[in-house]
Amino acid sequence: MGGARYFNQDLSPYCKRLKATIALYDNFKPASKFHPNWGKEWVVGVLKECGSDDEAAEEVDQEVTEKVEGIILTVNVPNVTSDKGVLRFALYDKATFMKTPLDGQVAKIKDGAASIELNNVAPGEYAIICYHDGNNNDALDYDENGMPKEDWGMTNNPVLMGPPTFDIAKFTVENKSLDLTIKF
Structure with missing residues (x-):
């Protein structure tokens, strides 16, 4: 200046x-x-x-x-394989990714779809991971070789050959609301 x-x-x-x-x-x-x-x-x-x-x-x-x-993130999952259980969503920034989420929500499944709204999200870079907790045990279940037994997904819908990373899933919030879709 x-x-x-x-x-x-x-x-x-x-x-x-x-x-x-x-x-x-x-x-x-x-x-x-x-x-x-x-x-x-x-x-x-x-x-x-x-x-x-x-x-x-x-x-x-x-x-x-x-x-x-007023910034709202709407997250939709249109392809849940069954209406049993719930979907669990977690919002992360780079520092908290795969640790303690900034916000977490649970959504009921109806007709193979679920959605949530995250309100008052500040501008910045974030990633969202969600999974289908079909047995309501509040955890993503894994089989013996470490592969998830329940469906899960993340923002940007990447095809992964290994664990998720923030850079692959990140998206930017500016000064307007966003609608995101996560597919399993």
Whole structure:
């Protein structure tokens, strides 16, 4: 912004990015208590250089936060092999992939299909894994050689020759809701 100001260029693209950054701070969840979670005050201070006073910056903060709170991910599985049991879904980011999910939901199966909605998803990169818990034991069952006995799938519907990875399943959430389909 300093260079743009020095050369009398328009600051609005920088200001727009700063406004969007505030929402990221509001929705950020540190991986542990030792991970940094500071910086919003600095962004609001720089935003004042865009001609915003404290009240205007708070309005922008509220507006962007409301926009993020409206982001919904709808996940559909259209090809479940039976209506027995439930489908279990887990939302991950790169740091939590295949560990503790950021959000988890259970869906009932009707006529071989199920769907869920994940609300208030912050912008970022995520992956979703789901499986058909046909016997309701709250676990994906495996046979003796380590292969899953129950159907499962993940975002982007990749064909795998080994365990899933975040990079294969990742998708990006921006400032609009998404509809995703996972096929078994």
